[in-house]
């Protein structure tokens with residue numbers, strides 16, 4: 001009934017300038033060389049899950065300051081770019097962009113990005129090369145992944161570059177992948193936020209890797225909220241988002257990054273019982289069979305460990321963080337990651353805070369082959385549907401219906417994992433009462449009950465959002481009106 005009213009309100013007072021929620025998905029160009037079930041190429045992309053697909057990466061030529069194809073054989077010879085852009089023929093709403101940079105290219109020891117932005121002549125060479133690049137390769141835009149500008153010269157040069165790109169690229173999209181860790185305090189030095197706000201279509205907040213096996217104690221790498229024991233109040237997603245908003249970045253341009261992978265430790269821990277958090281670590285967890293990267297596991301690897309190898313999962317009943325899992329045997333590998341439930345919590349956060357959308361890094365490690373039986377791409381599918389991406393090319397209006405439908409299903413979130421009947425909750429459901437799954441979703445109940453997750457001091461998610469406890473229905477409306 002309320003939903004009907006919402007639709008009536010929306011159709012009577014339709015505001016034409018409403019921009020749909022984006023879902024930005026990164027495609028890494030190197031994952032087609034993985035073996036077996038890990039192999040991920042353009043053919044594995046579902047063109048209906050995301051609104052914006054980002055091909056990663058092109059690189060910066062440090063000698064000429066031009067944008068450069070990273071892998072002539074794969075990107076051009078093997079039609080990497082062409083096949084990627086051709087996904088638009090299946091979904092005409094889709095945008096395909098090219099990212100330049102990434103961690104490796106930003107850290108090749110030459111400081112080439114700093115040199116490029118520091119000189120007007122070098123910037124012009126770069127901008128001209130991007131224009132020429134787009135004449136040959138029909139991407140819809142450029143994603144700048146310089147990790148990271150640092151200091152006054154970089155900040156000023158990057159701002160000039162953005163203005164010049166904006167002028168030169170016309171209607172092409174410009175996006176920027178930005179940092180989100182305890183150094184957010186530096187963002188004012190690293191980024192000229194008013195210029196970013198004016199020139200970029202959106203920014204992708206890399207809201208992960210906020211903790212990792214380089215630290216002595218385990219912790220989840222993408223915490224949504226500060227926990228009681230956190231000493232750094234800025235190293236969590238909510239603080240980062242608040243920072244960007246308070247600094248003048250329009251909420252509608254903020255894309256919240258959600259990881260499709262976990263960060264893992266080998267535990268310095270000889271007990272067989274499951275660790276509490278934080279636990280002492282000994283550096284990188286063992287590499288997974290598909291991604292082969294110590295310290296990192298794809299969700300497609302983790303879900304198989306949980307399903308087939310009896311890794312014990314602990315879920316934060318307050319959903320300040322996603323789950324963590326560890327091996328039954330010693331030495332234990334410990335991994336903190338986001339599953340579909342946590343991705344759902346973060347997607348709701350996107351809606352609740354009126355952000356422009358969600359982003360994922362990266363498409364190759366969702367369970368795209370459905371090896372765990374929760375359907376193909378279970379995390380991306382949930383994000384996509386929750387933030388309201390239309391899954392059909394035939395309609396544009398369903399943004400409304402999709403979102404409204406999502407709102408009604410959202411009230412049952414989490415209840416499916418308990419024996420509670422899945423009756424929809426009243427529309428007064430608050431964010432704080434969303435998923436309340438308690439610990440344990442594996443067979444190892446006994447061990448986990450001895451190791452409570454965190455002391456419950458009565459704080460709830462809403463503790464961080466007391467102003468935002470409006471009706472589920474209400475925020476959907478507001479989402480449209482803003």
Ligand SMILES: *[C@@H]1O[C@H](CO)[C@@H](O)[C@H](O)[C@H]1NC(C)=O
Pocket residue numbers: 029030033056057058059070071074102104105
């Ligand atoms: C993918 O891009 C990277 C740069 O990020 C490049 O080094 C690599 O050669 C490319 N292709 C493959 C198959 O790795």
Ligand SMILES: *[C@@H]1O[C@H](CO)[C@@H](O)[C@H](O)[C@H]1NC(C)=O
Pocket residue numbers: 030104
């Ligand atoms: C980045 O560099 C590391 C270390 O040299 C290498 O192992 C990895 O394959 C590189 N990644 C890409 C995407 O080129």
Ligand SMILES: *[C@@H]1O[C@H](CO)[C@@H](O)[C@H](O)[C@H]1NC(C)=O
Pocket residue numbers: 148179181182183209210211
């Ligand atoms: C955050 O990023 C900075 C800059 O790249 C890095 O030096 C630092 O180690 C990171 N901090 C954490 C907690 O990841």
Ligand SMILES: *[C@@H]1O[C@H](CO)[C@@H](O)[C@H](O)[C@H]1NC(C)=O
Pocket residue numbers: 340341344381382385386409412413414415416435
């Ligand atoms: C997303 O996940 C939540 C939590 O598991 C679930 O309740 C909801 O039905 C899912 N939504 C979609 C659209 O799959």
